[in-house]
Amino acid sequence: MTTVLVYNNVTGRIERYYRSLSSPMPYTSGTILTVGEFRGSSRANIIWTDRRFMETFAAFRRYYGKIIPVGYAFKRIWEGGHGRQSQHYAGGSFDCGQVLSAAGRRALWNSARSFGRWSYVEPRSLTPTWVHFDKRLSPPACATGGYITVSYGSRGVYVLILQDALNALGYTGSGLDGIFGNRTLSALRRFQRENGLAADGICGCRSWQAITSQALGIGKTPTVID
């Protein structure tokens, strides 16, 4: 069983599901997107996404009109495999079409572009053997893109990334609940103090850069919650 955390932007709550790899992801149905496809090559027992990301994928499936073969979607940041502030760690990115012909991938890419609801569709020259598209929340904390600023009271997938990264780095106590409360605040402040950052407890551009670069791809440490 895999624990799937979903931030529900309608209720403001983090929902918790326990699902087998062959069952559908929350807010999708049938075989549109299974937990196993979404988990991809991740070995994590706890994975997450946002209701909006799942609903966008389901809407894109209807728009495209065919099965979308998903190769990879989710990864935990300590597992690495993607860039420093990749939306794959947020549960909002999909790498698809590895099994399609070149013409099939071109059709999927064109459809993802014309769909108009993905935040980003990677140029085909960058990923010629798959199609990457993602949904992300904005505005990003850094002008160059990436994650939104999170602070006390924030909820959702970016808080989960922050908690996961802090836990992996040994700044424990913040749990893995997607809610930025007192324990996340003190863990972040401790990280900021020990890394020469202003200990304001706000995870903005500089804190994200420091945290994600330290946590990226370091593997499952003894302090990871999974």
Ligand SMILES: [Zn+2]
């Ligand atoms: Zn990707």
